[in-house]
Amino acid sequence: MRPTLSLGRLLAVSRKEVLHLRRDPRSLGLAFVLPAIMILAFGWVISFDIRHITMAVYDEDQSQASRALVDAFTASSYFVVTDHLDRYGDAAPLLDRGAVRLVLVIPPRFQARLSGGGPAPVQALVDGSDANTATIALAYARGIVTAYATRAVLGARRVTPPLRAETRVWYNEELKSSNMIVPGLIAVVMMIIAAMLTSLTIAKEWERGTMEQLASTPVHPVEVVLGKLLPYLGIGMIDVLVTGFIGDVVFAVPFRGSFLFFVGASFFFLIGALGIGLAISAATKSQMLAMQVAMVATYLPSFLLSGFMFDVAAMPKALQAIALFVPARYYITAVRGIFLKGVGPHVLWPYGLGMILFGVAGLALAARAFKKEIG
C-alpha cells in the first residue's frame, strides 16, 4: 500500500526549496543573469554575416579597366583593400599570416583582352582555412566580377533578358543571421540553464546528509520531484521571457507569432529540461558530477544536433537518428516558427505536443531516478 499523493507535502517541498534559493542570493542572481549574458554573448559572437573582408591586389595591368575592377571591389562594403602588391610572391606571406583573406590577381593585357572581346581571366586566391568565410568571400567576389563583366560587355546599352528570376526571401527578408540564430539560441540556453539549475538540488541533499531524514518521511518521489521543480519552473519562465525580450529588442528579431503559444511551448519544454536535471541529480548523488553530466548531456546535443547551427537533414543517417531524440530540436523549430514565420498552433501543434511529451518524460525520468533507499 502506498499513501496517495498529497498537495500539502508537495508544497512543503516547494516552500523549502524557495527558502534555500532565498538564502543563496548569489546562485539565485546567477539563475537570472546567466541566460541574459549567454544570449548577448553568443548572439554577438556567432554571426554568419561577413563584411569588411580584408584583401590585397596584385595588378600587373595597371590600366583603366583593371583599376575599375578594383574599385568595384572597394565600392562593395564586403571587401577592404589593405595591400597593393608589387610581386606575385608577396601574396603567400600575407595569406599565411592571415592579414588578408583574398588576393585578387589581374594579369597583364587585361584591358587589351577585354576590349578585344575576351576572355580576360583574373585570379582570386582565397584563404580556405576557414571554409565558411572562404565560401562566402568567393561568392561575393564572383558576384562583383560577373557584374563588372556584364557592364564591360554591354557598355551603356540597356537590354532586357528574356528570362528573369524574381527572388523573394520569406521570413528573413534581409537574410540576417541573427534572425536565425537568436530564436535557436533561446532554446539552447534554456535547455542548458534549466538542466543545470535542478542538477544540484537532489545531489545537495545526498551530500549534506539531509536525504536520510527526507527519505524517512512519508514523502512520495513525485512530490519531491514536482516540489523541487516548481520554483525553478518559475525562474525558467522568467528567463524565457527575458531572453525573448532581448532577442526582440537588442537583436531586433521580429516576433510575429502567438505569444501564448510561445509561453505554452516553453512551459512544457522547461518542465522536461528541469526534469532531466533532477534525474541526473538523483542518479549521481554528487553536485560536482551532476553539474558536469548535465552540462555535457544538454550542451552538446542542443548545440550540434538540434539544427541550431547545422541542418539536421544534411547530417549522416546515424546522427539524424540520434537527433530525433534531442528535445531542443523541436523547441527550436517551434520558436523559430513563432518568431519569424508567425505561425501558431495550426502549424506547430505537433511540436507543442512534442513539448508536452518531453515534459512528462522528464518528470517520469526524475521520479524514477529518485530513490528513498539509503545505502
Added chain:
Amino acid sequence: MSPAVSARDLTRRFGDFTAVDRVTFDVEAGRIFGFLGPNGAGKTTTIRMLIGLLVPTSGEGHVDGLDIRTESEAIKLRIGYMSQLFSLYGDLTVDENIRFFAGLYGVTGERLARRRVAVLALAGLAAEHDRLTADLPLGFKQRLALGCAVIHEPPLLFLDEPTSGVDPVSRRAFWDLIYGLADRGTPVFVSTHYMEEAEYCHRLALMNRGRVIALDTPAALRALMTEPLLEITTDHGPAVAQLLQGAPGVIEAAMFGRDVHVMVHDADAAARDLPALLAATGHAVRGVQPVRPSLEDVFVALVRREGGAVAG
C-alpha cells in the same frame, strides 16, 4: 498485545560483507529499547531496515504490525526517526525546519500551532526560533532534530546514535528528553556506542559484528557475568592489562577508563597474587578491589565467550 517492533532472522549483506546477520528480537510498547555495540556492529543497518530505508536481504520484520518489506511507506507515517548525522537544513531557521517536517507529515492549522510550541519547548529553542539552524550548538541541533522527528506525535520513535559527538552534559539532558517521551507511552528504539548510556535502557540488545550476542535488561545482562571482577588501580594501565592477559588465574584483562578490570576464577586468590606479580615486573599497584561488573565488562566477556573480537 503484539510487540511494537519485531525482527526474525533479519539479515542484510552488502556484497560479501554481512552487516546484519540473522537478528531476532521483540520490543514491547512504552519502553526504551537500546542497541549497544561498537561502530560497525550493524546497529544503523538494522534501524534502516526497520524503517524502510533499506531492503533486507533476508528475514522479516514488523513495525507497529506493518511488514517492513511491503508496507514501509505506511510505517514512515507512524514513526519518528533521527539519523546519526545532523540532517536538518542548516540554511533554514529553527521555525522553517519545524514547518517543513510538519508539512511532510500533514500537520497543519491549529495542530501545527500547538505542536510547534511543544517542539520548541522540547528543544529549548522557544526564544531562538528565528535563528538559522546551522548557527546552533550541536546539542541544540540534536534536540531540534528530535523535536522535528516527533512533530507528528508518532507512536514509535527510532533514534540512531542521537548523542554521538555531543558533550556529556548535553547527552544527559538529551536522555531526559528520551525518558520523557517514553514515559508518555512512546516506545523508543535507540542505538548507542556509549556503554553508560545503555544503562538508561529498559531492555538492551548487545550487538557485535552484525549479530545480537545478548538481549535482556541491563541488570540481567550484568548477572550473565558470573566470574568475579577486580579493579586494579595503577599508573601503567595498558602495560598491566597486557601483562595480566594470560596470567595464571586470569580469564580476561581489559582497560576500564584509566584502571584495569580483570576477570578471574577466584577473587581472593587473585587479590593476593596479582599485586606481587606486578610488583615483580616493576609496575606499582595502588589498589585492588572487587567491583560490580559494568555493561562494558559484560560486553567484553560475552564477545570473549563467543570466541570473537570486538568490531570497530
